[in-house]
Amino acid sequence: MQEYLTLFIGSVVVNNFVLTKFLGLCIFFGVSKSLNASLGMGMAVTSVITLSSMLAWVVYNFVLLPYGLTFLTTIVFVILIASFVQLLELIIKKHAPALYNMWGIYLVLIATNCIVLSVPLLSVESNYSFSMSIVYAIGSGMGFALALVLMASLREKLVHADVPKALEGTGIAFILAGMLSLAFLGFSGMI
Amino acid sequence: MKELWKIFSKGLFDENPIFVLALSLCPALAVTTSVINGLTMGLTVLFVITANNVVVSITRKWVNDKVRVPVYITSIATIVTVVQLVLQAFAPSLYKALGVYLSLVVVFAIILARAEVFASKNKVIPSFFDGLGMGCGFTIAMLIISAIREIIGNGTILGISVFGSGYNPALIMILPPGAFILIGYMMGAIKIYTKRKESKQVKGSES
Numbered sequence: 165m166q167e168y169l170t171l172f173i174g175s176v177v178v179n180n181f182v183l184t185k186f187l188g189l190c191i192f193f194g195v196s197k198s199l200n201a202s203l204g205m206g207m208a209v210t211s212v213i214t215l216s217s218m219l220a221w222v223v224y225n226f227v228l229l230p231y232g233l234t235f236l237t238t239i240v241f242v243i244l245i246a247s248f249v250q251l252l253e254l255i256i257k258k259h260a261p262a263l264y265n266m267w268g269i270y271l272v273l274i275a276t277n278c279i280v281l282s283v284p285l286l287s288v289e290s291n292y293s294f295s296m297s298i299v300y301a302i303g304s305g306m307g308f309a310l311a312l313v314l315m316a317s318l319r320e321k322l323v324h325a326d327v328p329k330a331l332e333g334t335g336i337a338f339i340l341a342g343m344l345s346l347a348f349l350g351f352s353g354m355i
Numbered sequence: 356m357k358e359l360w361k362i363f364s365k366g367l368f369d370e371n372p373i374f375v376l377a378l379s380l381c382p383a384l385a386v387t388t389s390v391i392n393g394l395t396m397g398l399t400v401l402f403v404i405t406a407n408n409v410v411v412s413i414t415r416k417w418v419n420d421k422v423r424v425p426v427y428i429t430s431i432a433t434i435v436t437v438v439q440l441v442l443q444a445f446a447p448s449l450y451k452a453l454g455v456y457l458s459l460v461v462v463f464a465i466i467l468a469r470a471e472v473f474a475s476k477n478k479v480i481p482s483f484f485d486g487l488g489m490g491c492g493f494t495i496a497m498l499i500i501s502a503i504r505e506i507i508g509n510g511t512i513l514g515i516s517v518f519g520s521g522y523n524p525a526l527i528m529i530l531p532p533g534a535f536i537l538i539g540y541m542m543g544a545i546k547i548y549t550k551r552k553e554s555k556q557v558k559g560s561e562s
Contacts, residue, residue: 184531186385190464235440238458239432246428278381278459285455330543338539346532 168299175303178354181279182311183345188279192312193337195270202316206309208270210302212252213283216245217301220284221294241284249274279308314344359484366488372465373496374545382463383500384534386456390513393501394494395449399438399457401490404466406434408486411474418475427470432461465489503537504528 181187195205253271257264287297387393442450474482508528527533
């Protein structure tokens with residue numbers, strides 16, 4: 165139990181994917197302009213990461229490993245995840261149109277995103293068991309959502325601030341992310 | 356010849372993937388802690404983008420429009436795997452330092468974007484130079500960022516001490532926050548530069 169908790173907290177705050185590993189930056193800076201969109205995106209990313217790392221774990225441990233095909237991991241995972249997200253989109257569109265209207269656009273964006281690919285790759289690399297890889301995926305997704313929501317709240321306040329002209333837009337967003345990352349660095353001694 | 360130079364040079368300056376298009380920033384921040392890491396990443400991307408442009412350009416007549424993106428991704432993933440295996444065999448320490456970011460070259464927006472925008476519509480030789488130019492632009496950007504970070508954050512460049520032993524390095528530049536802040540200021544500087552250039556051009560056309 166202890167190690168699951170450590171893994172979870174570790175992936176949410178200590179090794180936050182956005183702020184310490186720089187993954188998923190495109191979404192991070194693209195979506196964090198509004199709080200509502202950030203919440204939706206956070207949810208969508210968390211569920212896609214969790215489902216795709218379960219799938220990737222099964223494929224890796226029952227197909228790639230027994231047949232000695234581990235050198236194909238990158239290719240297999242990319243294709244697996246991209247097609248899985250497309251499939252998920254179709255299923256949600258058919259059976260839960262309301263959900264699709266809310267989150268559908270985010271699914272298209274995350275089909276080939278670095279954070280969705282890197283979580284399964286990292287959890288396979290660390291030889292996690294099935295349940296541990298699920299915990300890791302949920303933690304990473306929630307860490308991403310947390311960073312996204314924090315950033316969106318900050319950027320909504322930023323509208324009223326007096327920013328130097330050259331830094332307006334992406335420039336100040338990066339500096340803000342740097343400050344946020346500095347704060348998250350404080351967690352690094354925790355585990 | 357002039358045409359080819361034009362195709363090549365636009366990746367270096369006018370459409371520099373990192374500074375101007377702001378694509379594929381994840382690696383620009385993550386692996387630029389030292390010049391050697393940044394350079395390896397830059398060369399990897401240079402190779403992948405050029406090879407992929409050639410492959411896409413050769414096969415452009417046989418690939419059905421509906422399945423083109425999956426085909427591009429498969430081709431990119433294959434080339435990346437080749438690079439991974441080569442690095443693992445000949446430079447295991449670099450392979451370890453780059454870690455998961457090497458696999459993530461597969462999903463770099465810039466590579467897919469060049470295949471889609473340029474290579475799928477052009478002949479092999481222009482596509483080759485387009486990839487080469489974009490790759491060189493990327494490598495130069497990585498070199499600049501990693502040199503600044505290594506000099507300030509560690510006081511060295513390629514492991515050779517620059518300031519002597521009296522220098523007390525500002526560790527923050529090597530840590531994640533420094534990367535974000537540096538890129539933020541660099542984007543500001545580029546904005547000022549392009550604005551000046553534009554106003555100069557306007558003035559030039561008036562007179």
